[in-house]
Amino acid sequence: MLPRQNRITKQKDFEKIFKKGAGLKEGCLIFKFIITPNAVSRFSFITSQKVSKSAVIRNKIRRRLRDLVKKEMPEIKKTVEGVFIAQSGLEKLGFEETKQLFKKIIKKANLS
Numbered sequence: 001m002l003p004r005q006n007r008i009t010k011q012k013d014f015e016k017i018f019k020k021g022a023g024l025k026e027g028c029l030i031f032k033f034i035i036t037p038n039a040v041s042r043f044s045f046i047t048s049q050k051v052s053k054s055a056v057i058r059n060k061i062r063r064r065l066r067d068l069v070k071k072e073m074p075e076i077k078k079t080v081e082g083v084f085i086a087q088s089g090l091e092k093l094g095f096e097e098t099k100q101l102f103k104k105i106i107k108k109a110n111l112s
Helices: 011-020 055-075 095-108
Strands: 022-026 029-035 042-047 080-086
Touching: 011 029, 011 080, 022 095, 029 095, 042 055, 055 080, 055 095
Parallel strands: 042 080
Antiparallel strands: 022 029, 029 080
8 A cells, every 4th residue: 555645535636637647558557647746656557347347356456466567666766647547358367468568658749
């Protein structure tokens, strides 16, 4: 679990990211983000029922993404607010493939 200060929870923050933010896609993973002058980076994760009807699988995807963000947070250079959106197909990938997609997106966004 990410610390509370690193989580996006308010609807207005989501709306700001989706309206004004840039978007990147790599495989089955989408990253919508904005660079902010805040002191800390904040993230959120969306996995809809279109990915899988099983809550166990959706939660597994979110746990993997949270773990990747938690491990890579010290290497992210800019303060960013971002939302990772899982798409259908991500549930079939293992942890290493998901990690590669995550690293490609972070690199594309010039965050590391």
